[in-house]
Amino acid sequence: MTGNKKIEKDAILAKVKSKAGDQARRNAIADDIKAVHSLGYFDDVAVDYESGVLTFSVKERPTIVKIDFEGNDQISNKDLQDVIKLKEYSILDVNKVKEDISLIQKHYEEKGFYLARVSYETKPTAKPDEVELIYRVSDFDKVRIKKITFLNNHSFSDDRLKGVLRNTKEGNFFSWISSSGNFKESAFKQDLQILTYFYLNEGYVKFRYEQPIVTVSEDKKWLFVSIYVDEGQRYNVGEIDFSGDLLYDKKELGEATQMTTGQIFSIQKRNDDIQRLTEKYQDLGYAFVNVNPKMNIHDDSRTVDIRYDFEKGNLTHFGEINVLGNSKTRDKVIRRELRIREGELYNGTRLRVSRERVERLGYFAPGEVVFNSVTRKDKKDVVDIEINVKERSTGTVTVGMGYGSIQKFFLTTQIAEINLFGRGQNLSLAGQYASDRVSRSLSLGFTEPYLFDSLWSAGVDVFLVSFPIPNKYLEFKDGFDFKFGHPLEDDLYVYTTYKFEHLTLDQINYSVDPNLQVGDDVGNMSSVGVSFVRDKRNNRFETSKGNYESVSTELAGVGANKNFAKFIGEGRFYHPITEDLTFRTKLEIGHTLKTTDKNVPPSEKFYLGGPNNLKGYDTFTVSPKDAADIPLGGASELLYIAELEIPLIKEAGVKMVFFYDMGNSYATFHDLVNVTSLKKDVGFGFRWFSPIGPLRFEWGFPIKPVGNEGNVVFNFFIGPPF
Incomplete structure (x- = not known):
């Protein structure tokens, strides 16, 4: 070995397969030359064979002693250094230099500098085996998409098709904050696939597009994209039709599919049907069933025949179940949500339900709960399950400000952790302070969802509240409650609650009413309650689909002097319109009534208005009122909320929301049927899903305000919507 100065002889010879004693063959020597050259350290490799000695002569490539950038006015040297793979004092490899140029080019493209061009040169130094590597950049100014034009589209407008493109958008007012308007070639290619998928979902099975044309404006500031x-x-x-290994009759298989004859063809519905049919076979233990859709297109009738062909494969059992990625959450917290067990016959439905239950915990990032089925090499009929999760922050800080006619300006705050110490326990501390200096509250709550590793859940809350009843007195309330729950089904739970409160009064105002009677308003309140909850949300933190319903009843008077009954029914519904759009609605109805001749405590009545219900009205102002326009609290309530969130700056987590609220608080239950008296408002707002929680800035506009009701109410709140 000759010519090697920096590279050790043994490192080179390790690539040579020819050995002393071998017969010299031309093909073998040629392969050795290629192997040595593949190391990337040499410009030239030659071989000389004389008197039985095979001599390799190499010419080493120079060492890069310095890497520099020139012309990069828009992106710093440090940023580019982090992008490239070559480092100082590595061997100069032209192929790796070209790879780095591609990385730099892509980095500029992602930053919006679509016109940037990169080249390189090497500069000799005082030593012949050392060079300086210089990347020369012509970055120009940032260029954005001015206009996207579709040509020959007759079925859908340009605006409709622009909305289909997920990453490629025209520049707008917020482009300086987000990457909106940036042109990324890789993302654009993905968008063209999404466009194709959109047309296939609408029945256009022969949709095609030609190579898009991208042109640059004369001032090199704007791009124009045309798609034919x-x-x-x-x-x-x-x-x-159905064929192959049929384990069900064709009628039953047909009932499992969503698409039917005569419907508009949809590739998404076809894929969903494949998943449904696959799951039916997997429920019988055939984990690797193959459902192959064979389509026959008839141009004369413009129909698509579909035949699902089944290859059932072998019966499979669950093997080991392993959990990965949970650095905080304990294994058992995840495993207790599973509906599959090691050694059982494979079941697709129970596997899917297990994944949904783990997602619903809210401890993991959306879309980051992945169940992988891994076949064992030694046992083809055993499948190990790998559960990969990515944890998210489960602690929240909620802060809200508002104004009510009773408390005036007030501040609320809550600190909560729904996965305490990774055990799945819930701990929260909440408080409220008002500028009237008398409206205050403090509460502490703890919930154990699996008491002693059983299916029972248990929770306890302690609280202290002071609340002014206008023109009467200041009410103090302290107490605690215990709550136990048990599942009736996978998504249906029953809870029983016992609550105790001690009520005292201060600052009794006899000047307004010398005959004010307060005897019934002091003492103890002891109640038991039962509630039923069905929770089918896909995620408790960032719900995009599913529903939540609850019905609860509370009966007070058990060993105390407060006697009333309270009923509340609630439903929340989440409808995904697109991947980024969710339409959510909430309906709530409540009623409280006295069960003896004693009145219901004012704090148990219903008050509406504020950031969490009627956002166009001041907090706690919507209820029956006395002659002085002071809210008295209602015996019944009806509330409906509809919201649509639209991504505004997706990368920054900023959304715009439009809402419609409708409801009222009534003196009697019979007033609920009087829909003409419902308070209504519309409004909009901005929500930033920040590290400390969702920041909500919302403006509500009451419809037909009366009396002292204003024309607009601004609410600032830190915390999730319903």
Whole structure:
């Protein structure tokens, strides 16, 4: 070995397969030359064979002693150094230099500098085996998409198709904050696939597009994107059939599919049907069933026949179940949500339900709960399950400010942790302070969802509240409650609650009413309650689909002098419109009534208005009122909320919300049927999902305000919507 100065001889010879004593063969020597050259350290490799000695002569590439950048006015040297893979004092490899140029180019593109161009040169130094590497950049100014134009689109407007593109958007007012308007070639190619998928979902099975044209304005500040499409005709579903390893009769398989003959063909619905059919076979233990859709397109009738062909494979059992990625959350917290067990026959439905239950915990980032089925090499009929999770912050800080006619300006705050010490326990501390200096509250709560590793849940709350009843007195209330729950089904729970409160009064105002009677308003309140909850939300933190319903009843008077009954029914519904859009609604109805001749305590009545219900009205102002326009609290309530959140700056977590609220608090239950008296408001706001929680800035506009009701109410709140 000759010519090697920096590279050790043994490191080179390790790539040579020819050995002393071998017969010299031309092909073998040629392979050795290629192997040595593949090390990337040499510009030239030659071989000389004389008198039985095989001599390799190499010419080493120079060492890079310095890497520099020139012309990069828009991005710093340090930023570019982090992008490239070559480092100082590594061997100069032209192929790796070209790879770095591609990385720099891509980095500029992601930052919005679509016109940036990168080249390189090497500069000799005083030593012949050392060079300086210089990347030369022509970065120009940031260029954004000015206009996206679709050509030959007859079925859908340009605006509709622009909305389909997920990453490629026209520049707007917020482009300086987000990457909106940036052109990224890789992302644009993905968007073209999404566009194709959109048309296939709408029945255009022969949709095509030509190579898009991207042009630059003369001032090199704007891009214009033109996309020519060939939509073709819309096709309907023709005949649906099944073949292969049929374990069910065709009628039962047909009932499991969503698409039917005569419907507009949809690739998404077809894929959903494949998943449904796959799961039916997996429920019988055939984990690796293959459902192959074979489509026959009829241009004359514009229909698509679909035949699902089944290859059932072998029966499979669950093997080991392993949890990965949970640095904080304990294994048992995840495993107790599973509906599969090691050694059982494979079941697709129970596997899916297990994943949904783990997602619903809210401890992990959305979309970051992945169940992988891994076949054992030694046992093809055993499948190990790997559960990969990515944990998220489960602690929240909620802060809210508002104004009410009773408390005036007030501040509320809550600190909560729903996965305490990784055990799945819930701890919260909440408080409220008002500028009237008398309206205050403090509460501490703890919940153990699996008491002693059983299916029972248990919780305890302690609280202290002071609240002024206008023109009467200041009410003090302290107490505690215990709550126990048990599942009736996977998504249905029953809870029983016992609550005790001690009520005292201060600052009794006899000047307004010398005959004011307060005897019934002091003493103890002891109540028991039962509630039923069905929770089918996909995530407790960032719900995008599913529903939540609860019905509860509370009966007071057990060993105390406060006697009343209270009923509340609530439903929340989440409808995904697109991947980024969710339409959510909430309906709530409540009623409280006295069960003896004693009145219901004012604090147990219903007051509406504020950031969590009627956002166009001041906090606690919507209820029956006395002659002085002071809220008295209602015996019944009806509330409806509808919201639509629209991503505004997706990268920064900023959304715009539009809402409609409707409801009222009534003196009697019979007034609920008087829908003409419902208070209504509309409004909009901005929500920033920040590290400390969702920051909500919302403006509510009451519809037909009366009396002292204003024309607009601004609410600032830190905390999630319903």
